[in-house]
Amino acid sequence: MMQHLSYPDVVSYAVPLFIAAIALELAWIVIKGRGGRYETRDAVTSLIMGAGNVASGIVLGFIAWGFFMLLWRITPLDLGNSWWIVALCFVLDDLRYYWVHRFGHRIRWVWASHVNHHSSQHYNLTTALRQTWTGTFTFMMVVRAPLILLGFHPAMVLFVGGLNLIYQFWIHTEAIGKLPRWFEAVMNTPSHHRVHHGRNARYLDCNYAGVFIVWDKMFGTFVPEQDEEKVDFGLVHNLGTFNPLRVAFHEWAGIFKDMSQPGLSLRERLMYALAPPGWSHDSSRQTSDQIKQEHLRDHPEDRGAAGFN
Amino acid sequence: MPLQVLLPLVVVGIGAIAMALHLLGLSKPRRFADTDQAIQAWLREAPQSSARDAVLSTDNQAALIALSDGFGLVWCFGADTVARPLGDATYHNTPDALIIRFSDMGAPQAKVNLSDQDREIWHNTLGIS
Numbered sequence: 001m002m003q004h005l006s007y008p009d010v011v012s013y014a015v016p017l018f019i020a021a022i023a024l025e026l027a028w029i030v031i032k033g034r035g036g037r038y039e040t041r042d043a044v045t046s047l048i049m050g051a052g053n054v055a056s057g058i059v060l061g062f063i064a065w066g067f068f069m070l071l072w073r074i075t076p077l078d079l080g081n082s083w084w085i086v087a088l089c090f091v092l093d094d095l096r097y098y099w100v101h102r103f104g105h106r107i108r109w110v111w112a113s114h115v116n117h118h119s120s121q122h123y124n125l126t127t128a129l130r131q132t133w134t135g136t137f138t139f140m141m142v143v144r145a146p147l148i149l150l151g152f153h154p155a156m157v158l159f160v161g162g163l164n165l166i167y168q169f170w171i172h173t174e175a176i177g178k179l180p181r182w183f184e185a186v187m188n189t190p191s192h193h194r195v196h197h198g199r200n201a202r203y204l205d206c207n208y209a210g211v212f213i214v215w216d217k218m219f220g221t222f223v224p225e226q227d228e229e230k231v232d233f234g235l236v237h238n239l240g241t242f243n244p245l246r247v248a249f250h251e252w253a254g255i256f257k258d259m260s261q262p263g264l265s266l267r268e269r270l271m272y273a274l275a276p277p278g279w280s281h282d283s284s285r286q287t288s289d290q291i292k293q294e295h296l297r298d299h300p301e302d303r304g305a306a307g308f309n
Numbered sequence: 310m311p312l313q314v315l316l317p318l319v320v321v322g323i324g325a326i327a328m329a330l331h332l333l334g335l336s337k338p339r340r341f342a343d344t345d346q347a348i349q350a351w352l353r354e355a356p357q358s359s360a361r362d363a364v365l366s367t368d369n370q371a372a373l374i375a376l377s378d379g380f381g382l383v384w385c386f387g388a389d390t391v392a393r394p395l396g397d398a399t400y401h402n403t404p405d406a407l408i409i410r411f412s413d414m415g416a417p418q419a420k421v422n423l424s425d426q427d428r429e430i431w432h433n434t435l436g437i438s
Contacts (some may be wrong), residue, residue, distance in 0.1 A: 012310040019322040023329070030333060039388040040327060040336040047323045054319075058312075119415075121389040126326075237354065240384070240391035240416030250415035294357060 005081055007159035012054070014166045021170065022125045028175050029124075035175035036124045041242045043126040048244045049116060050129030056136070064141040068154035077151030089152045090160040090211075096147060097164055097210035100140045102221070105205050105288075110138045111277045112251035119247055121234035123197055128172035133248045164210045168193070178225075188213045191225045198231040199238075201295035202307030204288035223307040236278070236291065251277075339385040340369040347372030351383040354392035364430060371421045373431060380435060382409055384419045391416055400437050407431060 029035050079085045104114035113132040120127045147157050168188070176190040183189065188209040196207035206223040209216050216222035225231065239247065258272040258280075268281040278287035286294070292308060302308050310318075330336065341347045344363040351360050351374045362375040363383075371384035374392075383392040393411055401408040407421045407428065423431055431437075 009310060012315050015310070015315065015318055015322070019318075019326070022326055026326075026329065026333075037388060038330055038333075038335050040330040042387050042389075043330055044323065044327045047326060051319050051323065054315075121387075232353070234389070237393075237415075238386075238389070238391050240386055240393070240411075240413075240419065242387070246414055246417070250413075253414040298357075 005153045005155045007155050010159065010162040011165055014169070018050075018125070018129065018169060025125050025173055025175055036173060037122050038124055038126075039122060042120055042122050043124070045242045045244055045247060046120055046126035046130035049133070049247060050126075050131055052133045052244060052248065053129075053131035053135075056133045060136040063136055064144075065154065065158075067141055068144065068148055068157065071145055071148040072154050075149045075151060077149070078153075079151035081153065081156060085152070086156060086160065089147065089156050090163060092147055092152075093144075093157060093160045094164055094209075094211045095215060096143050097161075098208050098215040098219070100143050101208040101210065102219075103140065103143075104138075105208065106276050107274055108251070108255060108277045108279070109273045110140060112255055113138045115235070115251045115277075116247045118197060118235055119239045121238055123172060123174055123194060123231070123233045125169065125172055127197070127233075128169045130247075134252065137252075167211045172197075184213075186212060186214060192216075192222075194231045194233075195223050195225050197233050199234050199236050200229060200232050200307075201291050202226070202229060202302070202305075203231060204236070204291060204307075206307065220309075226306060236286075236288075335388075338370060339388050339390070341365060341372060341385070342369075344372065347383055348374065350390040351381055351392050353390070354383070355381070355394075364427075364434060366421045366431075367424045367427045368422045371419060373434060375434075382419055382421075384421070391419075393419075395435070400435070402428075 025036065026038055029038065100110075101114075104110045113134045116132055117127075117130050120130055144157055148154055171188055171190045171193040173190050174194065178184060178191045179189050184191065188207075188211055192207045192209065192213050195203045198204070203223060206221050207213070207216050208221055213222065239250065241247065241250075255273055259269045264281060271279055271281070276287045276289070278285045278290070296303050296308060341350070344365060347363045347365060348360045351363070351372075352358070358381070359377045360374050360381075361377065364373040366372065371382060374381040374383055376394075380395045381392060382395055382398070383390055393413065393416055395409070397412050399410045401410065405422060407423055408418055409421060410418045421431070
């Protein structure tokens, strides 16, 4: 069994590409006068969140790596490192990404980490880099366990995960409209991912894909971008801070504040951490399902339309 | 990539992008054109609420929204807007502004710039002594 396998840290090697692409997108928007929006403090916050994500990986990465190597020692399976095994690993890891991402929107504990990625009201290439600092605390590394137990080396699993992240960078743009139909049918695209970042009732909780949009089509969470409804980017309740520390930790603070309210049952305290975002014991807030239902009460003509099935 | 290469690259990259955005005029604060625009910004955040009226701040960067069951604040935030009900807010006066603090780590406070005349209107509306 392979103990030592190494791949390049592709995400760090992609940093110059990220910077160049942001400069290119900005130039396009300024010259053409369309294709997106930039604002200084919003973009700087996103970039600092990206740098912090890399830093948190350096500081806390040993936890996930230790867990993965423990699994690697346990499993009797070793699929090797041929190119087609790497390709298969990439596809299966993208399926893993779909579910982690779906949990990230449906379980508040995981949302607390992921929310910062959605916290910009802009949608440009810097938004792609607005990444979590607290992913380790969601324990979503367990969703990678089956891959390693099946015989994919941990280094390979992290390598394809890095490729997945790099793929998702370029889809965070308004500068690209819709791509050829065959590509939109199979791959995650700027159009599909714009929908995912929407705060419109129609666009909440859909298009969780990383690379292949087919997962959303398979699992019933696909919503196409509608020409007649422009995506409104951001959170249902947008943040009023550019402070990266507040962006990174505000939802965690919200969870602990809600859980520690006096007079709650144990079940209610747990629900504040594990129920979908917006759940409350006194129905004073709304989950995305409730927001959709409320929208349909006011707009019954939308029933059965995309995003309201 | 070695950290001694990655770190300067990230720092210089963030600095260069920030400077380019600022020089392109993309740090310019947003202002509401009128009360209708402020009400629209409120309704974007709270579409089910009934916004009856709005009072703009002196610099048109914030507006007090009169609701059927209290008040809300909508304010300009970069190129966009943020809104919060004022139910649990606390108020603090400075010589040129009213600081409104929320019990919300994601939107801790808003600074509302007010002339003496506008301050009186806001104080009377909100019942601040």
